[in-house]
Amino acid sequence: MKKLINDPDDVVDEMLDGMTAAYPDRLRRLPDTQVVVRDDAPVDGKVALVTGGGSGHEPTHAGYIGDGMLDGAAAGDVFSSPTADEFEALIGACDAGDGVLAIIKNYEGDVMNFETAIELAEMEGVEVESVVVNDDVAVEDSLYTSGRRGVCGTILVHKAAGAKAAQGADLSEVKRVAEKVIDNVGTMGTALTSCVTPEKGEPTFDLGDDEIELGIGIHGEPGTERTELMSADEITDALTETVLDDLDLDPGQEVLTVVNGMGGTPQMELFVVNRRLQELLGEHDLETWDAWVGDYMTSLDMMGASITVCAVDDELKELLGAPADTPALTTT
Amino acid sequence: MTDDGAAVVAAVEAVAERIEDERSYLTELDSAIGDADHGGNMARGWAAAADAARDLDEPDAQTVCKTVGKTLMAEVGGASGPLFGGSLVFASAELDGGVTPESAVAFAETYLEKVEDRGDARVGDQTVVDALTPAVHTFKKSIETDDRPPLEALAKAVDAAERGVAFTVPIRAKKGRASYLGWRSVGHQDPGATSVLYILEELLAVAADRLDAEIPDVDATSPTIPDEGEEAADATAPDPEDD
Known part of the structure; x- marks a missing residue:
């Protein structure tokens, strides 16, 4: 198969460098990690929104970093969860003291690595809440599987919760909005x-x-x-x-x-x-x-x-339609 | 380096070697029900953990465990990173005052608790918990209730883990990637539980080696029979010093 790839082992690393080079005044990569954050992170006076997951879903995840959406995202290898230490670095870099909301897609690796990182961050005194997105209706949610997967609906969670955070809402309010999208x-x-x-x-x-x-x-x-x-x-x-x-x-x-x-x-x-x-x-x-x-x-x-x-109800319409300015999604 | 610290470094090196030896077998187990990366991921992680442990300057047991946990977390990836490594980071706090029978029990209990919480798994879900739970419970009972020597308690824990691994074969996976297979997961041994057994076997071997003792033979005893079997259990699990 013909591909614009130098070496499969370098593809995520090279992609992230190329992405930050495309948006040098918006995105910044944390040294020695696969974590990308807003150039101005941590943003004072705002709950931080973070996410992450395997690579290969572009523009997810880092494409949604910016005003009105995410503060940062950890990129794993292709289709593999980022490791807990990367999530920990992400949370640390984005927290400005007003708390962090982690938006996790329901895949076991993502959930476990993110939760481990959250527990470690909490030990350092960071206030972190998380939501797990599971919008894929194809999978039965039952006792016998790990449940529905998180897929494209995650973008709407980023958008609505990001808008809420941009308005200056506190962590519990931002989380409530994220859960409202997930429920609907x-x-x-x-x-x-x-x-x-x-x-x-x-x-x-x-x-x-x-x-x-x-x-x-x-x-x-x-x-x-x-x-x-x-x-x-x-x-x-x-x-x-x-x-x-x-x-x-x-x-x-x-x-x-x-x-x-x-x-x-x-x-x-x-x-x-x-x-x-x-x-x-x-x-x-x-x-x-x-x-x-x-x-x-x-x-x-x-x-x-x-x-x-x-x-959508009036609240979600206001938030989903609110301004956002990111590499992959702009609303005015 | 404290004696405890040196012992833990030796144990980590032994585990790394063992996992490397069993790498293809673990991958084979995983390819039947998962994504065929367990052997490789674990081998890479434990090799890095052994390197990190060796590089520590005069560490105590807690520091070694924490470093190994952090390294596994960063290197193993997938769900096994947080399960094997993250849990170790949290449990290492129990070794604050060094390794004693009491702190070892506390360490084991915290480790199990973290694994259960993280994976939201219980006994019978065809996961690492199936090997870990009987091992930890047996270890705790052997130390706290039966007042057995630590080495014998550890030997009994290994025996219990072995039974737990065997138990994963006839049951259906409810957690982990294997759960998506539904009934097709029945008849397969869980790779994660198998790794738990290898780790415990190496801990036992290193502990026996450092105490200059034989590994106690506890094979004939049931790890889960309650207290009234005390005398019978004693008869079938002789103190190694008696040999």
């Missing part, structure tokens, strides 16, 4: 192709020319169901219906939707999906307050998309 958001994704990890250099799973995976995560893992290729509208219906079943919204509810590309999908196709998504919401008597289309939470070069629906 659902996501379901599909893969038309597998992604190619730098390490392996070939597709993670085999998918026939006439097959797709439904219910994928963001690490190139197989989905919950493999079916024959369907039309864009049929795929959109399958994803959306699963999300709406899970959210169980009342007619007339206002929603924010996200059609998210997995990294290798042309915008043209994402808009085709969005067209059908909006039709379908109308058929369900749901009202679209805002519709986002783009690559927000990717899986390297995977072709495919995820659909996120988030029920």
Whole structure:
């Protein structure tokens, strides 16, 4: 597979250097780590928002660092959690004394490493709260698994909680907003192709020319169901219906939707999906307050998309629509 | 270096060597139910931990444990980093006054508590907890209730861990990556629990070596039978000095 990669072992390191070089007055990398923070971190008088996870999901995570969103993010190796000491360095660099909210996607490695770091930071006197995002409706939340995964809905948590923190709200209020988004958001994704990890250099799973995976995560893992290729509208219906079943919204509810590309999908196709998504919401008597289309939470070069629906009230509309200025997302 | 500190450094070196020896086996166990990185990650982490422990200047036991924990946390990655390393950092505080039977029990209990909390796992979930819990409980009872010599208590803990590892085979994973396999996880030995056993076996070997004693033979005793078996247990677990 042809790739713009020098050496798989250096890819995250080189990406982070390239990213901070692209935004030298906004982003800063902590020396000897894979942690990126706002250039002006720690920001006085504000709760700090931090996150992190495996690399390969760009612009997640560091792309959302900036005014109105994150203060910093730790990047792990491709599809691997950052280690606890990196999370600890991240928390330490972003805390300005008003507390830190850690936004964790529900993957065991991420959760355990972040929680270990939080406990260590607390021993140093830092006030830290955390939320775990688990918006992937494809996975059954049961006693017998580690639960639903955190996927594209995480961006909305960054946005709403980030806006709340920017308003000067205290840690418990910022956390409440983050949890409100988590309680009201659902996501379901599909893969038309597998992604190619730098390490392996070939597709993670085999998918026939006439097959797709439904219910994928963001690490190139197989989905919950493999079916024959369907039309864009049929795929959109399958994803959306699963999300709406899970959210169980009342007619007339206002929603924010996200059609998210997995990294290798042309915008043209994402808009085709969005067209059908909006039709379908109308058929369900749901009202679209805002519709986002783009690559927000990717899986390297995977072709495919995820659909996120988030029920919004006045508070969430104000926060999700509030100004943000980051490399990957700007709202005015 | 304190005697305790030197003993812990020796133990860490022994663990690093053992994990390296078992690296492919651990990876083989993990490839059946997980992502086939347990052997490599643990071997890399323990090798770095042994280096870090050797580099310490005159350390006490607490400092060695804390350094090893921090190194594992930074080098092992995934869930095993916080489980094996993070828990060690927190438990090391119990060794503040050196290694005594009492502080060793406190250390073991804190370690178990941290692993349980971090992984949100309990006995029967097919995880490290299945080996660690019987080992820690057996160690505590042997010291506090049965008043056994520390080396014998440790030998009993190893025996209990061995039974715990065997217990992971017929049960279904409820935590960890294996849990996504559902019923397909049944019939597989948990790699993390297996690593716990190797670590405890090396602790026992190093402890026996430093006491210049034979490893007590406790194989025939059940680690979980309550107190009324006191005399019978004594008969089947002779003090090594009697040999």
